[in-house]
Amino acid sequence: MAKEEYGAKDLAVLEGLDAVRKRPGMYIGTTDSQGLMHCLWEIIDNSVDEALAGFCTNIVVTLHTDGSIEVADDGRGIPVDKEPKTKLTGVEVVLTKLHAGAKFGNSSYNAVGGLHGVGSSVVNALSSRLDVWVDRDGLTHHMSFHQGHPGVYADADPANPSPDSPFKRTRKNRPTELEIVGKVPAKRTGTRIRYWADKEIFNSTAEFSYEQLIDRVRQTSFLVPGLKITVVDENVPETGDASLDEMREVDAVAPAGTTAASETETASETPDDSDAPAASGVAEPSEAVAVAQADAAAHTHARVEEFLHTGGVKDFVDFLSHGEPISDIWRIQGEGTYEEETQAVGENGELHAQNVTRTCGVDIALRWVNGYDTVMRSFVNIIETPGGGMHVDGLMNSITRQVRKAVEANARKLKVNLKDQHMRVERDDIMAGLVAVVTVRIAEPQFQGQTKDVLGTAQVKPIVTRMTDKQFGEMITGAKRGYKEQSARVLEKIVGEMHARVQSRKAKEVTRRKNALESASMPSKLSDCQPGNDDVAELFIVEGDSALGTAKAARNSGFQALLPIRGKILNVQKASITQMLSNKECAAIIQVVGAGSGQSFDIEQARYNKVIMMTDADVDGAHIRILLLTLFYRYMRPLIEHGHVYAAVPPLHRIALAGSHKGEYIYTYSDDELAGKLADLDRRHISYNPDIQRYKGLGEMDADQLADTTMDPRTRMLRRIRMEDAAQAAEIFSLLMGDDVPPRKAFIVENADDFDRSKIDT
Template identity: 75%
Template structure:
């Protein structure tokens, strides 16, 4: 009996199969549709709704989109497009709104007529967001009316909100009976010419995990890039989650925390709120056929963010309330009291932060925005159209799918420039949807520019000093991409992506079109045959050839500078006084100014872990020089070779031979200038040394006070004139004798070995200043300003900041 019972329990037949209907499959396997259920998936839901509105803009039917972040955790996207169809779809018998919101792979983008280039092409975006929301409300303006439909976890029905101006997923929900169409509610009237769609949804906490956070900055970045890619489209982001006091100074105080992950915010206010919620109670009585009572929906999502964050925000408001004697409640008494004091009433309400984005220059403006650094070329623009054939499945008159060959049009729009840097910024898009993984359009673009650059380098080999007989002297893609800033966009109907998240474009026919178009237009630019491009193309080719030489030199450097045994140091520059091998974790390289200081430093150093490399005066200003000039400069090449980690994009900090690189120069203006020149070299070509805190400035003293009397033989070192005066005054006050002939060091060479060791080189007694780069973007702007070729901006900078000059900030 036991054996037969076990067999029955293990039976596998048709009864073991589970059929998930409608959107239940989405809730069961959300990762198939939005990738993850953490912050990335949470943001992906918003992209799907925004993309639907952007598709209306691409179709020429929309020029304004508004994204509202409400304080109850919901997000609303409003556009003035054509509006989702509200008539009945014949095949299903459902309204167009219900079809779009509840049926997977349904929408106008499969018919190939209403949309020619779209971002949301799979027809699952709105329905997936609906399935993963605890509540979703959609309103459509069409035919002079405002139509509304509501959903709970993807199921249509009607919410009975206690306060229509504060809708909630916790309100009682009356679900439409199964297999019966939901009648659209008519909740208002609008001018007949006004059309548009509003979608407001509350992400379901049953789906998204505890780590899911809404990222306001990511939203702003996405909206900004969309405004670049769709010229003329105005996108407004309204964040209603900022507490308001009514006092601009107080409001500014409340907005300082701009970098945290904002919780979406507040209800519609003013006339707009009234137009959407007016007559709501009366309207709810319409179209109730087929609606049955259902238990209240389960607890809805709190504002996205942890409870701790919400509590912290409340505590902040309470604390601010205690500090502000003018803070009043919402009552009339408070308003009257405020008016009696001659001030505006201060209310504990919400403040709308509004950010608007509108660009007309397209990808050219986008590249200009992305360019951070000194430009080598102006922005080059490639655009045009090509066509290709593709076999696709079309819905025939019988409702069945049939294979059919169609002629597609591919629009290409590319902007690019080079800047004087080695970082690469290439952003790619298909129908305004970003493809972080690139794809066929990016491959076609990079193949074409690499081929054209190689062709023109070979044609100008003599001028560029390229030895064509050397097999290593061949431009590679990495050389071309160093310092490249580009935006690559294509617009095609029904693009093929790798997965619903659309990270990589897979439509193979796009690649030859982009390649051919780039070959022709970029070829004219880089060859200088197009008017106005000759000088720019020469600069670009010189930069790329310089990157090639740097890569070759870095490879050589790695081969000869990695110290594995004592014999390897023989390949180092002859003037290097190296440290003993085996101490790489504490090894220090002192870059010393002048031969006289080198002699003293040799006697002062600990040769077990301290190495010395002398330089002759002021090295080359690499901010003004080309990469080729830098590599041929003896001093710069020696420093790169001795550090041993390469340069530019090939720099590998794990291969650095020293833990500290210390600039040891005289404590005067010339010494400070040499330090700046060295820092410019490190920043431009060995930046990770600064980023990871391996670059230091030695701090040698300016004066030596010799004590007398019972303190004879003791010395005090000072590092500035002000410190000297203070020390001398202190000695006089304490009646300590000293030699009035205070020694003033004119350079490191004036010290003897013991003095240099005690004050500057011995880790037990010295003082070092670590060079930090707290703000990379500010550093990227200040180096070209102070060290570049353009003199007027530098002069103006000095004039503007002369009054704020602080000598204590200078290490002289």
Template identity: 55%
Template sequence: MRPHLDPGSAPIGPRFAVGGFGFPATTSRGVGRRRPRRPVGFHDVSNDYSARHLSVLEGLEAVRKRPGMYIGSTDSRGLMHCLWEIIDNSVDEALAGFGSEIEVVLHGDGSVEVRDRARGVPVDIEPKTGLSGVEVVYTKLHAGGKFGSGSYAASGGLHGVGASVVNALSERLDVEVDRDGKTWAMSFHRGEPGRFEDAGTPTPEAPFTPFEQRSELRVVGKVAKAVTGTRVRYWADRQIFTKGAAFQLDELLGRARQTAFLVPGLGITVIDEREAAPESHRFHFEGGISEFVEHLSIDAPVTDIWRLQGSGTFKETVPVLSPGGAMVPTEVERECEVDLALRWGTGYDTVFKSFVNIIATPKGGTHQAGFEQGLLKFLRAQIEANARKLKAGTDKPEKDDMLAGLTAVLTVRVPEPQFEGQTKEVLGTPAVRAIVSNVVAKQLAERFASTKRDDKAQTALVLEKVVSEMKARISARTHKETQRRKNALESSSLPAKLVDCRSTDVAQSELFIVEGDSALGTAKLARDSEHQALLPIRGKILNVQKASISDMLSNAECAAIIQVIGAGSGRTFDLSAARYGKVIIMSDADVDGAHIRTLLLTLFFRYMRPMIEDGRVFAAVPPLHRVVVMNPGSKPNETIYTYSEAELNAVLADLKKRGKKYQDPIQRYKGLGEMDADQLATTTMDRAHRTLRRVNVADAEAAGRVFELLMGNEVAPRKEFIVDSAAGLSRDRIDA
């Protein structure tokens, strides 16, 4: 078990906490210590690791051998985790009230630098090891203020291995500390302290000499007494990380923005110098998580942003170091602070972010479970008490009904939280669940008991929305149960206009959604009736991004598509129940056809998203032109289909170059109905010759924002987008 010191335990000695780390205070100055005795039988076999630092490298070598235990992976995700281990040290200082600016620089040589103006890493000698604070922090696992007695009330880098792990996995790491009127510096090579002989610009390829007699914390400059701060620059070790691993700017910006939301008043600047034209981005917010919720919300509001805050205490038994040096199990009292911002919208998607001491927990944990428990218990009681007014009947709402359309950010502050693994993706502290649940229930009770007109109106709308979602879920479940593929002995309840296929093999079956009855007639003759089904739609379907669930279900075209696919809709969608392995949207190659395709994709994205995420939605690519090349004599003419104006011009230029003649005028297909069955089969439906475009969603959150912008209720942002983007539009990008 790792040693933890508690504020209530007897201290080892006078303590201080600076620069993100705390150590026993000492009045001694200096940086050296006596060289340890060389182990018996030891032989120098490499300059990489000297005998001087065997004790240090014993711990860091384990990190290099098993990096996944500490950073999760050795790809770009692990690389970004290392960066945030360094940044979080500066963020912890800002949380403690020291330093309000952090700067992150992605250098062109592949290195990254983190700068802050906080208290600076300690430079005094740590008496137990005889090493300077800088060397202890960057070479010793489980060392630092986060294991100390009160250095931080709630820190992000809980496990205390972040800085040393990053050092172990770096080909070179340089630290500069402004403190006591001086700038102190130390360099490391794969975790071992020493000196690089740089000839100008710092580089990990520079000659490196490890310290043999004693470590040297160099003084490289002078600063004003009041100036403090830390600068860390490191080059990730390519022996550890995969070839394609790289710092992801979008991910870095997203996390920087997120941290700025969570720490009101903190400014974070990200500078990317990897391109010819450097980019600079700065994030600074004063509104905290309320602004965060506003940023995350994409649909129209049902309620204002509600802020729920509270705290609770709990007891836990932890090992505490006694004055005699023994670890003694001691019961201590902890305080857990809860801060929650939430808001319901008209949509049904849920956006939920949870954090512990500003560290994101994307896989949830006890705090998220407590939030869901408190919300479910309270709203169930409210709906039961108002069942007659809400016409809720005897059905009980479920968790998904409560979360539909909810955007929420939950943060808890807990001293020494228990996480599952160093990557800290799941909170495990059991007592947090009950505290969060009680705070949520108590704060919501005050909100629902409020006599203010706005509060009464909004709470009533929330209950109506939850009941509406409950009814839609029950209706969809009943609908789905009656829409399974029927066998030969059962009567089919599928739409009469569906032209189904004979095969019951889902993986081989395909559903073509075709535009209009004229295209249906040709497609019937062109299809493979064993595996290909046809469903015609009449004109442009409902824009479901604007419409409610009930409006969508009552729309004949939308209901027919959901019924034919047979897997339900929305939260109840069951991908395994889908009746077809592929859904292919086959619309005309004109502006109206593109609009219909967009409306259909909106329906799939909003109510049948697993189909898109599984890669089962496609768009057919019908040709735009038919070129008949006339061959001399009895040789049959050749037919060439082209799919764009550029391709047509290239084909015609090639024919002229080869002296080939072609029929003029060239046929231009305005719609699928202009093709005969053979042409449609050959170009669009025959598996051996057709071209399909798979629809996929790389980032569902970003795609959701785009759908809301282009298809949602707000007209002004859409108009602004069109005006701003018109100048940069290339006609070549239009397929119609």
């Protein structure tokens, strides 16, 4: 029976960090792997905030073998003096009090990632143990915590601290346990935090992701130019003969016109246009950083990766770009101000409303590449906003408006009929092939929710819009010096995407499915199959008219369609979208497949379950297949991704058996296979006609031979084209089929020794 009485005695009051341990999901989202990584981001972001403020140039993240994680920086160090209101040291306030920190004021930090004042204290509450060392005023201060409570650990081996060591908790109203454990040079400052995630809080399935850490660290190094971040992983097994340097990956970017002979040289040079933060009097790495670096040296088997970038978002866009660039990297930069009403903390701790003038720093880098994928990364300070927000809206609204103006001004040159209502550039046309990084830096940004996925500060949008209107407008019109040719290429690509979208829409209207009326709208050279077999329908793209005649007699017209092409089609990797659409062969293939092209491609509308490239078994045939694959990859990629593209495997030779096996035939697919098969027949004393037939092309086969070897699903052999790694595929297509000849030549020379005839079908 339910309890009817309900009074004040039934209310539970959770004090301090106990509320965090009771409801961790409110603070870190989940208690699985995502929450585990969130804790690390909170600690790293505190160090990065010091770098954004101009007081930190080095961060070291160490993954210890006991599962603990350590983050060290050479920033100013957490304050160690007493906070007047609580009478606690700054270290204890930051690590034990929710919504406490310098980021609520208006002086210490102007653009930070952590704004809620819960980061360090929440990590402390959810850790079985946390140790902090602070270098300030020539001294090293140390303090320990157990599940958020301060106290003292009695470690049997101080060099190897453990959360399982005996712990004595500090009683209330007792002096703080912050102790001085060493001395450092007067100018050396910094903070080092080591924590062990509490297994009582996190799920048993929660796992730390090294790949996520590296991605986040690399991203941060781009966003904070001049900040060096080192990741040390002590969990890598001893390899024996591999030195530390051989296992080190350095993402440093040397300044223009210099050669980075070593990591130190790269780190010590800064280009004139670098926006790296000033060192603000920090003359050398802190003791915390020095200790972390010494630990890395002591563990010579550890994996060490260092990240340092001086070019900021420009380097970031270059890193994200895959494919042939249409333009250089364009930069939009500047500052604007806006008024905002905010709650300020008074001298007595009370809150009151006041109007403040904010500064919004904008730094945007973008370029177009020869593809249709969009890569858009947006950030507020160092916080990624995957959902976009006001800064992205301001950018795209302005870019769309400026591109439309430029297209209208160049309509005749771009062959755009302004009277056609469909000939209007849409945002999707502009986004195709766009690689952009959008960053703004503001104090106290407003987000939609604790997850900070979307920027909600409305005043940012007009600032970004005005800045983009002026700077991007000059670039896209070619008014800015050096941009005329680039803007012409960008406009041509965008208009090409518009034509592709319009044509795809029209194609879908007339190719929903095969019937007499619809087939009449298809290319006249298409020999279509009968309707009603959508789940098994096959389209054979046949090389040449001679092979088409044989294929017509060999096919099963119930589900096999034929489309002949004339020799080698256009290399679309080098051509623009407009050129591709103007090519009869490419346009016919896209129309017959019936699912559109580029971003508008809809695999659900594809008219065939299999698209089979049937070319001669020679070098020219292989070249045609590569050109076809380039077309599929660039403009109908989902066909490859979902396994609908195949290559037919026609034979090279036919062996006619004699004697008791007369009338039987053996087909071989390479010279080596032929030699092996003949040797096997000789060994088995099976006679055969010594006049071995070698097919020079598909047209030399009769219908029965072509059906048996290449087209009949019961006896044929097909090779499915797969794309396991999209990024690697894009790089290979760009290398082997793009405009730049020297890298292709170098690739051929470097890989000549590894050439294996068995891997090609000739």
